[in-house]
Amino acid sequence: MPAPSNDQLVSFYKEMLLGRRIEERVGQLYVQQKFSGFCHLYIGQEAVSTGCLNAIRKGKDYVISGYRDHVQPLVLGMPPRAMMAELFGKSTGCVRGKGGSMHMFSKDGRFLGGHGIVGGQAPLATGVGWKIKYTKEDLVCLCFIGDAAINQGQFHEAMNMAAIWNLPVIFIIENNLYGMGTAIKRTCTLDVLADRAKGYNMAQAVVDGRNVINTYTQMTDIVETVRKTSKPILIEIETYRLRGHSMSDPQAYRSKEDVESERAKDCLILLKDELLKRKLAEESDFETWEEEIAAVVEDAVTFAEESPEPELSELWDDVLAPEPEGLVFNADMYRTQAAEAAGTSLEEAMARR
16 A cells, blocks of 8 residues: 655645635634535545545546535635636636535546535445546546435446446545535445445445555555556445534534544644654744645635626537537427427327227
């Protein structure tokens, strides 16, 4: 298992710190009503995205996720300005203000979006795996999914097809122990969620998502194995969210003591201790990084606030794909044909009665 280099460890810390601080600021901005809608923070789970996404070929391998999707595109290289502007619904956002919190997207990063439908990204990931195999690309697709989403029907269908067709898809369960306000142990009989893979004769693994070193090390091996064999795998990454399910979550289902005990295992604290232990950084370095990242975050906020909103004329843009060159599409003609076909079918059905 290839361990991360010293330079990588420092880079991991800065990356995770950016994710943490920008999400904390996002939470403040939401309370200040700078933007509205649903908002799910990633605070506490940063080691998962950093450990997993640094193990792939960024910009080449595919990544798809759920609605807790602010930090993953940043790890893949999205400018913080583009992410923040998207939250604000501004035209300078990563999808020109039309996606918002749950629908980040990056063509350059091959980040195929956050998705608001619980478990909806799983069949899409299987489709990406099919595309990779059909075009004979040396690539993989990472699919991040929440623990509670594994009880959705489309998750099982996607896993089954990926296993039958031997598709290079890495299904990653981010097990933060709760599906909204319900403990996963109340909705799933398995002690190890990765055991779901057994039903599809699929490989499985369990990863400590609080330790970014372990996450990166295991994921590097897993990614290369899937790339080589073109066979899927189900991974359970153990983690914990330190904030509520969403900004509207009162968190009445868990005690403050439980949350505080988890803070002692905070992925940022663990990596900071490791950097100090290895003498890769001093306390003054951490203070400097905090200042640098605070400036990046505030720059993103200012950019978002000052950016223009999308023009009203763009309302219907991007709803339908552009028509292929040379194709003539007559909407009235197709409506007429559809109506005639429906009428004929109805007449035939009535005649048979």
